[in-house]
Amino acid sequence: MTATANHVIHDIQADPFGERFSRHLAVHKQLLGGSFYFESASEALLDLVEAAYGGLPPHRLPITVPDFRIELQLVPHRDQPYIIEPPQVQMHSGAGVLCGVIDASNYVVISPAQHRALVVASEDMLDFPYHLRYELIEFAVFILATRGLGLVPLHGACVGRNGHGLLLLGASGAGKSTMALHSLLNGLDFLSEDAVFVHPETLLATGVANYVHVKPDALRFIEHEAARDWIGKAPVIRRRSGVEKFEADLRHSHGQIAASPLKLVGAVFVSSEQETDLDALLSFVPSDEIAARLHADQPYAAGQPGWLHFQQKMVQTGVHELRRGEHPQVSIEALMRLLDRL
Template identity: 60%
Template sequence: MTHLALAAPAAPCDDAIDPFRERAARRHAVSKRILGAEVRFEADDEAWLALIEAAYGDLPEHRFPLPGPVLRIELRLADHVDAASLEAPPPVRMRSGAGLLGGVMDAAHYAMIAPAQRKALVVASPAMLARHPYHVRYELIEFAVFVLAQRAQGLVPLHGACVGRDGRGVLLLGASGAGKSTLALHSLLGGLDFLAEDAVFVEPSHLLASGVANYLHVKDDACRFVEDEGVREWIRQSPTIRRRSGAEKYEIDLRDGRGQLASAPLELAGVMLLSDQPAERLLTPLSPNEAIARLTADQPYAAGLPGWAEFCRRCARVGAYRLARARHPDVAVAALSAWLDA
C-alpha cells in the first residue's frame, strides 16, 4: 500500500464561490493493485482509509498479461445526516445516463462511475461510515472498483467462486443455495488456493480469473461439516453481516494465514456448475452446447457484455461439468483436487 498525504487546498465555504464543491480538500491518497489495475483512492477524511484497508489490505497483487490501467476513485464525506435515520441503510438503486453509471442509496450515499474516464466518486455520510461500514465498503466502494476494473479491461464479471492449484483454477457457478460458499470454504481448508467466493472476473482471451480474496461469507449451518473445533471457533468468532435478503452470514477474513490465497490470476482449466441435487456420478461432463446454454442462464448480466462469446467458447473448450451435491463437502473437494491434478 502507498499512503500519501496530499496538500490540502483552501476549501471555500461560500457556495457562491464553489457551488459544486470542486475545490474540496482531498487530504489522503492510497494506491492498491486490484484485479490487474492500479486503483488510486483519494479521500477527504482519514475515516475512509480503514474501509480501504478492510477491503484491500494485505491481498496478493494480481496482474494480467497486458499492463493494467490506472483507475481513480474519489471518496468524499457528505453533509451530516441524522444517525437515527440510518437504522437500516437505504437499498441501492442502479442508475445510468450520459456515460455514467451509478449506485444510489439516497442523496447522501451513492457511487457515480465514469468508465470512459476511468474515474468514480463515492459519497457517504460520517454516520453511515460509523454505523454501516460493511454496506459502504461492499455496496459503494467495491461496486465502484469492480465496475471500473471490469469496464477498463474488458473482463467478464461472474457471480461465483474460484479455487485452484499451481496456477490452474476451477470456476464454481450455480444458483443461490447450491453450496458455492461452503465448497469454497472446504477447498480453502483442504489446501486449494482460494481466489474468490462471490465475484470472479475473467480475462476472456487467456481465460485468466482474478478476484478479491478478502472475505468468505457462510451461514452458521456450514459449521456442521467442520470437524476441527479450532476452525469452527475461527468461523463463529468472525463478525456477522446481514445481506439485503435478510440472511445473516459470518464474514470470515481470509488474510490471517489459515489458507493459501491465489498469488496470481488462475488460468481456468474447467467450469463446475453446482447442483443442489445428489447423483450417483459426482462429475458429469456437459456438451459444448449445453455448457454454453447453462452458462448463459446462470450469468444473465455477463451474457450481455462484450467478451461473453469468447469466454463461452474457451470454457467449452476446456470443459464444463455438472457437479452434483456430495454427501460431504470434503468429498467434492477431493474430486476437484483429483481433477486439477489429472
C-alpha cells in the first residue's frame, strides 16, 4: 500500500513532529557486511529498497556487526514539482548527525553513533526513482556501513575470482565501468562499478552489485548479442553531469556477481591514455609514489579512519596502471593476466 497525502495528515497540535506516524512495514537486508532494517508505511518506498538490494548475495565480514535501521517517510506532493530533475543534494553536519538535503520535503538525516537514519521523500519524488534511490536511500546505507563498520569508502570498481579482487581506480570517465562490465562478460566476479568499501585490517572489499551504468557508444564493443540486448533494453538514467547511461540490472545479467567479499590482492589505476603496444598496457606504479597517487585519487577516503592502514597495505600488495587498448577486450586480457599472477 503506497502512502498518500491522507496517510500523513495528523493533528499538528497533538503531534507536531509526527511521532505517532505508523511504520508498520519492514524489510531486512544483509548489505556491505552489515544488517540493515528498513521501516516504512509506504510500499512505494520499500519497493525502491527492493529495487536497490533485492536478490543480492548477503556479504558478511569477520567483525561484530550492529543492527542498522533506516526509516523511510513519504510526505505529500510539493506545490511545485520538479520539471527536469531534483536539485543537487546539499551536505550538512553538526551535533553528531549528517544530512543530505534536496529541499524541505526530500532529505536524509543520519546518526552514525545510533546506527540510524531517516529518509523523507515527497510523493512527486517517486517520479525520479534513480535520484531518490541513489542520493537518499543508498547514501544512508553507505554512510552507516562506512562509519558503523569502520570501512574505507572508495570511488572505484572491483572485480576478481576465486575470492581475490582487484581494485580499479581512476578519474571519472577513465573507463572503470567499462573495465568492470567487460570483466563480468569475461567470467570474472563483479563486486562493484562505482563504490567499493574495504575493511582495512583484512583488505576484504564489499560493494553493492545491483546495476552497471554504460554509455550508449560502449555497446559497439560488446560482441555477445544477448549481452548487448540486455544492456540496450535497460532504462536510461541521467547523471548529474548530464551524461546519459543505460542502467542495466546485474541481477539479470550474463555474468557472476561476487557472492562474498573479495580479498584485495592489488589495485589498478585505469588510464584514459591509449596504448597500442600490448606489452606496455600494464606498468608498475613505483612504491614511493603509491601513497600520493591514492591520496590524490581518493580525497574523501583519505580523511577517514582506517585510511593509513589501508594505504600501507596497498603499498605492500602493489599498484599498477592500465592504459587503454584499441579494444576493451585487450585491456581485460591484461587485467586477467595480472590477476592470475597475484
